[in-house]
Amino acid sequence: MQSIPVDTTRLGVLRCAIAPEAKLSNPETQEVKKDRDGNPVYTVAVTVRQDRRRISVIEIAVTGEPKGIEEGQIVKVTGLTAFVWSMGERHGVSFRADAITPVPGMTAPTKGGAA
Numbered sequence: 469m470q471s472i473p474v475d476t477t478r479l480g481v482l483r484c485a486i487a488p489e490a491k492l493s494n495p496e497t498q499e500v501k502k503d504r505d506g507n508p509v510y511t512v513a514v515t516v517r518q519d520r521r522r523i524s525v526i527e528i529a530v531t532g533e534p535k536g537i538e539e540g541q542i543v544k545v546t547g548l549t550a551f552v553w554s555m556g557e558r559h560g561v562s563f564r565a566d567a568i569t570p571v572p573g574m575t576a577p578t579k580g581g582a583a
Contacts, residue, residue: 474548486513542571
């Protein structure tokens with residue numbers, strides 16, 4: 469599987485759409501997927517919007533639970549890599565990052581809106 473480095477500076481604002489969730493290797497047993505070193509793998513759904521185009525949502529896998537990430541919050545993604553995959557007639561692109569961190573001073577919008 470070929471890895472393709474992604475220049476996140478060209479992706480526009482990256483915002484957490486779904487807070488970190490443990491990635492399951494077996495949904496029936498709820499077994500959490502582990503990386504090669506035995507660390508748990510988490511996924512974070514992130515919205516990407518470039519130059520007023522439609523918003524896309526990508527799921528990014530990261531080793532260890534990202535701390536301080538909330539839905540709606542602007543995030544920084546470090547070391548983003550894309551992987552093209554195929555299994556039989558199915559194919560797609562997966563994403564993995566070295567880290568996903570909150571952008572300082574950029575808080576998530578409050579739930580329920582303004583009073």
